Amino acid sequence: MNATDLRLSPAPNVRSLILGAQSGIGRALSARLSRRRGQLTLACADLQQLDATADTLRPLAKSSIDTHQAQLDDIDSLRRLFERAGRIDHLIIAASAPAPAGPLAELDLDQARQAFERKLWGSIQAVQLALPYLSGNGSVTLTSGIVARKATPGALARTVINAALEASVKVLARELAPLRVNAISPGLTDSDGYHGMEPFARMSALARAGEKLPVGRVGRTDEIASAYLFAIDNAYVTGTVIDVDGGALII
Template structure:
């Protein structure tokens, strides 16, 4: 058969799912993925807000975008999500669970348990429920945080949660191979978590914090999002925690 008559098979459709897509980092990951051809599914608890985000992304999107309501701590909503999603090539979980920033003497352990239930067990549960739908050669990318390894008095709850999640990455990468499992560990980021502050106070606080970092500033959500895309794209990366922290761990 001549070259003129060879028919090239169409490229397979890549299907990605972002849980926690309404967070600052989740929106940035969704924005980057939406500019790729494929199918993009976005999930979080705030469906009206998520639909607004999806609407804004569709103007420049090359992907088909769907939205779903799901919470990491709600098993039934996760089951419905995966039933609707079907096959998944890349699962990204960016949902967070704020834990009280208090020292042990003042720490409300019930609040820490709730945060554990959402971020740690919720993330593990989501991966477990997704297993029948995940492509064998796809990827899972979780979200931790630098307090897992950066000694930070007053951050015991967040340290416990993120350290446990980081420890699970290597175990899951071995158990689920060749499915790849990684995590992104963001440092201090200009994110929605500071929306409650006065704008001037927020700018001043982030500037002071950034001055203490080797990078000289705090990160942006888009800079953090680029690490998730690296974890998705690099098929030789698994069992790895990717630090994107402006040098916080060496400061």
Template structure:
């Protein structure tokens, strides 16, 4: 049995979280494969900066992951499409459970867990029957580090959701990409010195000897979209961080 694989050429991809980092890298790699890319996120200027480097078919749409009406408006504006990528997530400060404010934890879940829930619900009427959904977790879902209780539980919940949806939404495919420490704007709140120190410490602990690059993680999203035999998978791109 032989199946043709058109790749992403002329397919429409919605990337939520496309203004920077991994989401922006996914948008650029997909566009390079001939996809029509919709860049979505909270910051219109950031989206438009990325769009300016993409083909004319690219579009930018502001969306709020915490607002069901905003997500519904996004997918109504897009219409039928082939692949959904969600890389948007909140900044989470490492704290032990005793020092974590419950409202802060709830706000993080509101974006990265319930936001994904809302986004998938809003997308389903428009997502192609053989399309795909790719979500983003992180290695802390399975690497237990004191002070990271919020990231651990948040990412673990998202991974469970992804696996369940792969069964429930079939033949649509659902996968979760799990990055390790990646050099993105997510660390922009740190001083340059603190960021360099953290990256060096992480690099020393990894078999590959360095932190990741956004394009390397984006390549896993491209794989998940292009390979029609990958579903229900958790794809680690962490430099060996779980070893």
């Protein structure tokens, strides 16, 4: 093993905390991190669903896994979360906030403001509250989306929210250095958000959408999760938005 391998290898017994760990990308990332030695804290608003996720991970886990109820727009729950978790090496915010869609003429601006408050200021609030517990050589990884930079009619609210979040990454990376701050920007992914659809209709819709991408298909949650691991492990990456979108931004 050379010096580069040593720098990029995950340190043993790290303490990671994932907000939004119960489903989709957050669950896939939880599974990947649970196979590393250390302490893994999982948090979301639905504790019952989160406990079910943790129970599926524990048989193969090398980490000890704790679960806590918390959500981005509940400051008291976030305070309790960080107090109970203690020292954190890596904070990952994978929680999402549904935003209204549709053309501007029909857009519910109150709902858009609420979504902006939850995802943008909720994420920043979580980072602020976590600061006393974050190790100086650790990392913060936020979650954006390709609509931040891909003009998509009917997605104004999500565009504004994610573009603001991406802009904050570079500021925070400089302000909080040597703590590293990055964001992952997923493209179209076959995740829990589509599982409410009838299975054949979901598969057909995702297949049609995937055919338009350079890679010829939509993403899988484990593929998105691997990008978070890269941001966590690579100590030379900060102030960066990592696109994992199958080439959506180049078409």
